[in-house]
Amino acid sequence: MRLVLVGAGHAHLHLLTHAARLRAAGLDPVLVAPARFDYSGLATAVLSGAVAREAAGVDVAALARAAGVAHHPTQVVAADLTGRRLTLAEGPSQDFDLVSFNIGSVSRDPNGLADRPGVWAAKPLASLFDLKTWLETAMLGRAEAPRVVIAGGGQSGFELAAALAGLAARHGTPPQIRLVGDPEATWAPGRAGDRLRRSLIGRGVVFERGRVIARTPTGCRLDDGRTLPCDAVVLAMGLEAPPLIAELGLPLGAHGRLRVSPSLQSLADPQVFAAGDCAVIEGAERPMVGVFGVRAAPILLENLIAMARAAPLKAYQPQAHWLSIMDLGDGTGLAMRGRLWTKGRAALWLKRRLDRGFVARSGRLKRGA
Ligand SMILES: Cc1cc2nc3c(=O)[nH]c(=O)nc-3n(C[C@H](O)[C@H](O)[C@H](O)COP(=O)(O)OP(=O)(O)OC[C@H]3O[C@@H](n4cnc5c(N)ncnc54)[C@H](O)[C@@H]3O)c2cc1C
Structure with missing residues (x-):
């Protein structure tokens, strides 16, 4: 079964580091994604000059190579779900049996300003x-x-x-x-x-x-x-799913996100999976923050394997509260979880530790992968 992973967001990075398990289940994974993943948890640290850009992302091309996963370092620009074929921005089209979208989000632009100079x-x-x-x-x-x-x-x-x-x-x-x-x-x-x-x-x-x-x-x-x-x-008027998601012609939720079941499958097409910002789980809508792509990843891995083996799928129940830490660009952070919050150097220390840990783990193959 040809499995095409579209985008190397948080969830698909996890799948790449476990590519051996996908192959063992009889899946042939192919990745279509830009060669580099910029990690949003460190984006404002790069902007303020606290962290170098090279340290704030993952070399997706190197990871795919190490995992033995065929990689097209480009974007999917159109999808024919009936013909099970994806059109890429560069190179020949890509057929699939199963497809998974983890393509994140883009800034909302209700007044069409993004193309204006400055x-x-x-x-x-x-x-x-x-x-x-x-x-x-x-x-x-x-x-x-x-x-x-x-x-x-x-x-x-x-x-x-x-x-x-x-x-x-x-x-x-x-x-x-x-x-x-x-x-x-x-x-x-x-x-x-x-x-x-x-x-x-x-x-x-x-x-x-x-x-x-x-x-x-x-x-x-x-x-x-x-x-x-x-x-x-x-x-910075909020985020929405990239336009490609609406072009799939599948049921959508608010902000153009693909409506998926707790098993992370489109409500209208079980061969189409999605996780992270570009998807919204039926009955469990959550804001667009990285933790949900990260937590969905192990379920996505298990469910793709289950599809290949015709086994029952698992449900992902996103958490109701999550830790959010803002980098305030002056050596301090603001940490918030539910009604609790704290502001200071310790909050930023924790954020850096978590974010650098994610980047390091995401760039490394799991043992045997
Ligand atoms: C300034 C800023 C700071 C933020 N800080 C935080 C933070 O500290 N913590 C936090 O949890 N969240 C933060 N967020 C939110 C965070 O960006 C998202 O929630 C998170 O990145 C979503 O992860 P994802 O895995 O869904 O997608 P992403 O991390 O956006 O990854 C998607 C990947 O898919 C690729 N892609 C896109 N389109 C295509 C296509 N058509 N074909 C192939 N590949 C494609 C992209 O290049 C990208 O690499 C921040 C957002 C902003 C704007």
């Missing part, structure tokens, strides 16, 4: 790393940092503001960052949002209520009619 999306993460290069070049030998507007007051918007303030501090340049959104940070528990906002204001971040709806040649326009002058806009 606009960077929070996701794909490569866009953030391009922004960093652009900012560093612009700050060289200049007393002022470029004026950046972050569109979106969710957790990512706040974390990006913190990272960009950290980057400016590393360059000894006062930041010029405005965060446009809901300054109350209602997504954070208790007084955590208030503490975070006050610390960001102390580091030079300005908060503006409203929504960015357009890019102008020298700034951006808000929904209340105001125009803010700026050199760059960062889109």
Whole structure:
């Protein structure tokens, strides 16, 4: 049975490190994914300059080679589920018997800003790393940092503001960052949002209520009619599944995510599996955070093997509470779990330990694989 893994997100990295088990079950795994995986847990650390980009990702091509998995270092651009065939951005098409999607998410862009000059999306993460290069070049030998507007007051918007303030501090340049959104940070528990906002204001971040709806040649326009002058806009208005998922023609949930059963199969096509941000589990919708791709991975592995052996499949029940740690770009972090939270150096220490551990484990084959 030909199993095609589309995307090397958190769950598929786990499958690659266990490729020997897939083969032993009679599956022939093929991977279609870019040659490198950028890990979001360390993305803001790269943006602030605390961590080198090379240390914040996995060499997917090397991992696939070591695992003996055929790898097409490109993207799937279309899928014919009736003909069981995938069209790749480069090279010949790829047939499959079983297919699994772990292609993550992209920044929501309700006003079509992403293609305008001077606009960077929070996701794909490569866009953030391009922004960093652009900012560093612009700050060289200049007393002022470029004026950046972050569109979106969710957790990512706040974390990006913190990272960009950290980057400016590393360059000894006062930041010029405005965060446009809901300054109350209602997504954070208790007084955590208030503490975070006050610390960001102390580091030079300005908060503006409203929504960015357009890019102008020298700034951006808000929904209340105001125009803010700026050199760059960062889109952080939430995430949605990549358009490829909607193009499959299968049932979708909110934000274009593929509706899957607890066994991680499409509700309409049991040969199609999906995990991570691009999927939503029936009756157990969770936000787009990495932990759910990581925790789904062992079930995905077992269920693909079970499909090959015509055995019963297992159910994945995502947890109700999870630990989320923000990197605040100044050597501290904000850790949150349910109603609990703590802010300080210990939180960032724990985050680095967990994130570096994930990257190290994901790049290593399991014994015998
Ligand atoms: C700034 C920022 C910081 C974040 N920080 C955290 C954090 O600290 N902790 C956390 O848990 N979550 C964080 N998140 C959320 C996190 O990015 C996602 O929840 C997580 O990456 C989802 O994992 P995934 O495995 O579904 O997909 P991803 O990690 O997005 O991986 C998907 C992979 O699929 C590839 N791909 C995409 N399309 C195709 C295609 N058509 N064909 C082939 N391959 C394709 C991509 O290149 C990518 O490598 C953050 C998000 C942002 C924007």
